[in-house]
Amino acid sequence: MKQNTDSLIFDLDGTLWDATATVARAWDEARKQVDFDIQEITQEDIRSVAGMQHDLIYDKFFPDLTDAQKKELIKVSGRVEMQHLKKDGGNLFTGMKEALEYLHGNYKLFIVSNCQDGYIEAFYEFHHLSHLFEDHECSGRTGNPKGENLKVIIKRNDLQNPVYVGDTKGDYEASLVAGIPFVYAAYGFGKTPDYDIYLKSPADLKRLF
Structure with missing residues (x-):
């Protein structure tokens, strides 16, 4: 070959x-920036969905959220994740x-x-x-x-x-x-x-x- x-x-x-440690910290911060409750996402959780298409991760982790809530969470978590990655990387x-x-x-x-x-x-x-x-x-x-x-x-x-x-x-x-x-x-x-x-x-x- x-x-x-x-x-x-x-x-x-x-x-x-x-970068799972950094992403998990970002998720913890994002949880506090939305006005609905979501469960804690751990570093091991992040590892478990590695390779999954990004938008489908939200369906797996948060099946009970409405479409509007998922859309807001994608926006908030994405912004916070980028901030953490630029600072702490992986x-x-x-x-x-x-x-x-x-x-x-x-x-x-x-x-x-x-x-x-x-x-x-x-x-x-x-x-x-x-x-x-x-x-x-x-x-x-x-x-x-x-x-x-x-x-x-x-x-x-x-x-x-x-x-x-x-x-x-x-x-x-x-x-x-x-x-x-x-x-x-x-x-x-x-x-x-x-x-x-x-x-x-x-x-x-x-x-x-």
């Missing part, structure tokens, strides 16, 4: 970084920065995530990594699921032999939609028995590519 690959497309949460997985810098010399790099619009830019800004990536896309901007956004990135950048690097079963399924190989980041948040390449750690990227 290394001989044919021309690009790597990365998932973000659970693959490149762990932690890159050990060895990830070195792996990205190595890969950048040989492949085109991209990000496709189911996050809200602006989240990937916050990641770039906090870790000063925008120069390593050619392009990105997210469901928060397009309204489309991850598999469709993978196809958008592939077409927009004329990629011939990309692979998708992610950590969940949903990431694997997105790679099937896009018709590309899946590289499983087993060090991340999710679990999947289906993959083409297995990464025990980010350092494996330097060995396998």
